[in-house]
Amino acid sequence: MFASAMKSARKIAEALKRERDVHIVTHIDADGISAGAIAKKSLEREGIENTIQFVKQLDDSTIEKIRDMGKVTWFTDLGSGVISKLDGIDYIIADHHMPDIEGGKRMLNWRHFNPHVYGIDGGKAISGAGLAYLIAISINKKNKDMADLAMVGASGDLQDAASCKFEGWNRNIIEIGKEEGILDVVRDLRMFGRHTRPLYKLLQYADDPFFPGLTGRESACLSFLRRIGIDKEERKWIELEYEEKKKVVSELVKLLIAKGFGNSFSSRLVGEVCELKREKIGTELRDVKEYATLLNSTARYGYAEVGMRICMGDRDEYFKKATELLKNHRRNIVSGIQFVKKEGVQEYGMLQYFNAGNHIRDTVVGIIAGIILHSREGKNDAPIIGFANKEGGEIKASARTTAPLVNRGVDLSKAMQKVADRLGGTGGGHEMAAGATIPRGTEDEFLKMLDKEIRNQLT
Ligand SMILES: [Mn+2]
Structure with a gap:
């Protein structure tokens, strides 16, 4: 199936390479931003003029405006759901969402790149960024170096949530990324914040699985760590010694079992994590999960462009802005939780x-x-x-x-x-x-x- 998908990707790539000016329309979330950045960079590398637009959804007036532009339009991480409304637009769609059933014949069209057309589950097997990536590497082999962004998109889309590891065409992308030396997958704690959060905060904000008695309770997390003999709880997960990590995992498993949340929860503690080898250890960009969260916090507050710049390799001011947005996002969450607890x-x-x-x-x-x-x-x-x-x-x-x-x-x-x-x-x-x-x-x-x-x- 992957081979025939790549055949479609090559056909689309050939068509894109003939264009001079392409408009990219992408979804405003972590997957959409990564997908848009992959599309943009792959066009730039070919010297193809391009513009990019981030949208929450493709409603009628947005579609109308795109149609009026009269440009070849590359939709990433959206488009399939409204395929029956896109007549009159010269489009390419790289989307993993369920296609519009009324689309009928339009669905089976070489311009429509979607795993559902192959009977493959777009919720697990490939993200919008992953599809953009398959087209990008068909445009030029050089673009293989964007495997990191493809996996950031997959992670932002929670494609590994069901089985605690990446599946389907995501695995093909991981293999390419490994060969290129830009990413690695290892078994480790699946919690968010391995690289950037003090250990007690990581536990406090854990939600998959959540820890009864710990999640949402700072002081309980601190005393849990003290009780099991982990000192300097300000340290991040990646700073712990191997024996300490083992201790934390086994104590968390014990806690889950004691509270009656046996296997189904404890089996989600450890799983596949994807690390980006070109990014600095201890930053928001090293682990795809944290990278995706950083992108989401730019998108949520209307700064998708900032997230895209980071994906395109710009750091410094953009990275600074994004981390500020993330901090602000955390503050909003904390005050929101306080509000609900009070009310x-x-x-x-x-x-x-x-x-x-x-x-x-x-x-x-x-x-x-x-x-x-x-x-x-x-x-x-x-x-x-x-x-x-x-x-x-x-x-x-x-x-x-x-x-x-x-x-x-x-x-x-x-x-x-x-x-x-x-x-x-x-x-x-x-x-x-x-x-x-x-x-x-x-x-x-x-x-x-x-x-x-x-x-x-x-x-
Ligand atoms: Mn998506």
């Missing part, structure tokens, strides 16, 4: 929810919902919904649930899409984490319908 979480049938109004930004309400779900404030066995006001006067609803509920049939993406649709909004995402935009004042109705939908999924 409390309400129950609604099978669900639990909080309504943050203007107190939490719509771009972080999902993260906060996820942390609350696993903290003492939330019930650990009910999907959680966080509401926040959006700038345009609509409401953002973010939902999070747990792996055991997904195993029992819960699919938040489907449920949120269906309910938001009925209220005149939009929704979607993943089984375990999804979002929706709904008209203001429909929150109660939303909860009522979503509760019913989740109950249906469980039977």
Whole structure:
């Protein structure tokens, strides 16, 4: 299957190489930024003029404007969902999301590069950045050196979440990256912040798996480390001795088992991590997971361009700006959590929810919902919904649930899409984490319908 995908990538590459001026349209998140940077750099290296645009979604007016530009347009990390609306645009699509079914014949078109066309799961096997990369290396072998960005995109898309390792075409990319000497995969703690967070903070903010009694509680994390004999808890994970690392892992496993979260959680502690060998150890750019988070915090606050610059190799001022945005992002999360803890979480049938109004930004309400779900404030066995006001006067609803509920049939993406649709909004995402935009004042109705939908999924 990979060989025939590469054949398609080469066909697209040949077409792109004939162009003089290409417009790139990409998704505004870590995967989209990495994908856009790969596309841009590969065009620049060929001396092809280009422009780039970051979008949240391809709504009708955005598509109309792109059509009016009249340029060859390379969509990355989006496009497949609206393929039936793109007539009149000279397009290339490199997207891993589910294609628009109404697209019918249009879907089977050499300009449409999407793993679903090959019957391959785009949620695990390849990201938007990965697809852009396969085209880029077909444009020029030189572009193999962007395997790091392809994996940053895959990580930002949580493609390794299901099995704690990268799968499918991502593995082909890892192999190329290894040959090029720019990345390596090792088995290690999967927690976020191995390179940049003091160990107790890493534990405090852990959410996959979360640690009952530790997640969300700083002092508990500090005393846990003292109790198991790890001193200097300000140290980062990468600064620990091998024996100390072993000790921490085995004590965390013990804790999970003692609290009744046996195998399903402890098996997620250690897994594959992808390190970028050209980046400095101890920075946000060494581990693809941290790199992706850095990019996300530029995108969330309207500075996707800054993230893209970092991907393109510019550091200094851009890196400084991005780390400031990340710090600001962390502060927003901390104050958001405090707000929810103070206000409390309400129950609604099978669900639990909080309504943050203007107190939490719509771009972080999902993260906060996820942390609350696993903290003492939330019930650990009910999907959680966080509401926040959006700038345009609509409401953002973010939902999070747990792996055991997904195993029992819960699919938040489907449920949120269906309910938001009925209220005149939009929704979607993943089984375990999804979002929706709904008209203001429909929150109660939303909860009522979503509760019913989740109950249906469980039977
Ligand atoms: Mn993506």
